[in-house]
Amino acid sequence: MVGAYKLLEQNGYVFSRAGSGSYVAESTGRPDDESPAGTAADTVEVMPNRPVPASGIDFATVMPPPDLLPIDDFKNILIEVLDRDKGNAFSYQDSQGFQPLRGAILTSAGDQDPG
Structure with missing residues (x-):
């Protein structure tokens, strides 16, 4: 699991703050986006009880989408x-x-x- 988060961080999808947790970088929808990830203004905190957007993957439950079962x-x-x-x-x-x-x-x- 740690390796997965490191890979996501390397690709700019998430970032971590010591003592605070992991955060998902907000996507602009542009693949050539060069803006640095990790500023509070453009991120969403990942919380287990927060609904995951339809386009997202819920890493907290480790559960595939029900329609795939x-x-x-x-x-x-x-x-x-x-x-x-x-x-x-x-x-x-x-x-x-x-x-x-x-x-x-x-x-x-x-x-x-x-x-």
């Missing part, structure tokens, strides 16, 4: 797993790995059942 696929897979494993879907697997996967690997390698 394949909800129907997740729902179908979750239903399939719950139908198959019932309450065991919420337990930890064997420390040696998922038994059906281990068996499939051994079968494809020509070995015996892992038993």
Whole structure:
């Protein structure tokens, strides 16, 4: 995460103030803008509870935009797993790995059942 902020700072998108936090430089919309980032008049403080503009990325939540998530696929897979494993879907697997996967690997390698 620190590397990402350093890269953003190098490209003039953000700047940091010791003891104060990280700030987003206001964009003028001109790619050739040579004005220095970091003056209070042209910045917006990043706050976790402040709404992020539609064109922005919310680094506080580390969450992709909801419209990018394949909800129907997740729902179908979750239903399939719950139908198959019932309450065991919420337990930890064997420390040696998922038994059906281990068996499939051994079968494809020509070995015996892992038993």
